[in-house]
Amino acid sequence: MTQAVESLAARRHVLDLDDFSRSEIEAVLDNAAAMKEVLQRDIRKVPALRGKSIVTLFLEASTRTRVSFEQAGKILSADVINVTGGGSSTEKGESLYNTALTLQAMNADVIVIRHPHSGAPHYLARHLAPSIINAGDGCHAHPTQALLDLYTIREKLGRIDGVTVAIVGDILYSRVARSNLWGLTKMGANVVLCAPPTLLPPDFIDGARMDETHPFASVRIETKVELALEGADVVLALRIQKERQKAGHLPSLREYSRMYGITSSRLEEASPGALVMHPGPMNEGVEIDPEVAHGARSVIEDQVTNGVAVRMALLYGLPSPARAGR
């Protein structure tokens, strides 16, 4: 706790990792290490955010992320208010605006938002005074998940620079993949994306303006999982949702599992000691074999613990208005 750096002094919102510098990410990870020490104490409470209000506004089902933010806020002594709501309807937009105005009027210092629509956090940031933290928006971004993934990789492998990370699964719809792309490439990792062609964005990497200055210039795309895993230091499996089969992206979950599921035998293609990660919740037996999910290489439970530490680091580090007052 004592060596925590005030690293986010210039930052008001956490909307994605696209606007984080490498040194800013490193500072968050350093702070998270300090926070993790707090998590291991007997009395897990520090007064850093006493008298501050954090609202978690979750308009899409989530347990893990919401609880993680709630715990992070409470350990830092903030008042945490949880607001949840149903899915999306065409009325939702206006009610989101009104809900947000209400939260602002109640002097929320930080609003943590999860929303099924991409860009909902940007929308709040455009119209409201409080700091906005994106806890997952549609298919766009999930920056705190990416930060905890980075933290976990650094913690386990000692570095991120030069590490090869294979992200396997529903790349087309994945906010985890998008935020990790920003975070991993900024930190110098080699990224390989792998999915059947129907779950790869048609114009992600090889866009018309693709050249060596493109932030994702080094990213590799594979449609065969064996090639993607070859030499990987980290294998990050993404959740495959049943809706993808209904929408015709996949013949069946069974076929996906056979062709892309992360199994022990496929893991042999990866580097010795490669980490297995998953943002959860898992479909065991679909994108990941239970034996792998709970095996020696799995760091999936570490990811959950590290998520709290990383979110504490962000809540602590955001200068205004959460900590400094208005």
Next chain:
Amino acid sequence: MSYPRPILIKGGRIVDPSQRRDERGDLLVRNGAIEGIHPDITPPDGARIIDAGSLVVCPGFIDLHCHLREPGFEYKETIATGTRAAARGGFTTLCAMPNTDPVMDSRAVVDFVRRRAREEGAVRVLPIGAVTAGSKGMALAEMAELAEAGAVGFSDDGRPVADANVMRQALSYASGLGLPIINHCEVPELAAGGVMNEGWVATRLGLKAVPRSAEEAMAARDVALAETTGGRLHVAHASTAGTVEMVRRAKARGLEVTCEVTPHHLTLTEEAVLGRGSGGYEPLSVSAYDTNAKVAPPLRSHRDVEAMVEGLRDGAVDLIATDHAPHGRTEKLCTFDDAANGISVLETALGSLMSLVHGGAVTLPALVEKLTAAPARFLSLDLGALRPGSPADVTVFDPGAEWVVDPTAFASKGQNTPLAGEALKGRVAATIAAGEVVYDGRSAA
């Protein structure tokens, strides 16, 4: 009917592409008609004089595609506000799309719109009837009666005529009336849930996308059906290079296939959705996900925009239409997924289109042609020309006037434009519709 005093427009650059006229001179309007054009006309007694020394004088613009929202959606726009917005934009004729409530699929609604336009409209309004009852895409609307009532064409715009057999019958039936079917080409299954163009911006933003093939597949189907039936097909708001190429080839084969393109599809790309200050792969700003850039069909890529402009030049694109689609404030004050499709265009059309002239992509007479003579020809009406005896619909504009778009100053109720705060070069100075000055911005500016 009594007309106000004569109007003499002095010394302007008179551009009338219908007669290949582009020369300086004076234009006199009297009793609702154009009386004459001469190098120097002595002002008649009591004439109102518009000094057009540095201005362009051309036929009033004709918009084949706009949404006036009345009846049913008066909170978005009314015939009164929409036609005033038209006057400010230099438009003297508007074709009103039938996606009102009730849908313009009966004589009663057509009569209502025409009556409101007579009573409250600042400019001429021509109704477009629905293709199918309720625009539901199933049974044909009573098109012959709609034509009798004054419909100038048929469209279910906002929705495609998705059923191929319904489209075939519509093209065939309307051919007997000599009127076009104007289709919003978009295969529903390919567009389902999509909110912007499929491409790197959609990927970057995590937004569900509409591929170009959604438009092209239906346009291709419709070209084939036009050939089968001999009907007149007009592709509304063409937005992709492939669609324009298809129309070009259909014309070459002698089919009655035409298309229009909007000012926004000629001047903006999908990157408008990124908002201000976040071009390319720069970090997104809080103005990303600009709902005012959400429109159907979506704004496309640079390559498509170039193909649209090429189509203007070589004639594959027949005319420019605005697809003016005003919305209420809350319909854009929401997430991108929840936002309504559409842009309020009438008051910015000329300013954005003039960027094509200033940039050397098209000549000024060619641009004016696509806004005047071309739509007049499409409608087979004696409009869009400055001939002695024709209705005095005249637009006077300053091609070099710079101004900044302020939607709160629009006459339209729809303030939904992605151009808010943008500087445009080219502004309407005055608009004369049926012999009356319906807009005079020279004092206001």
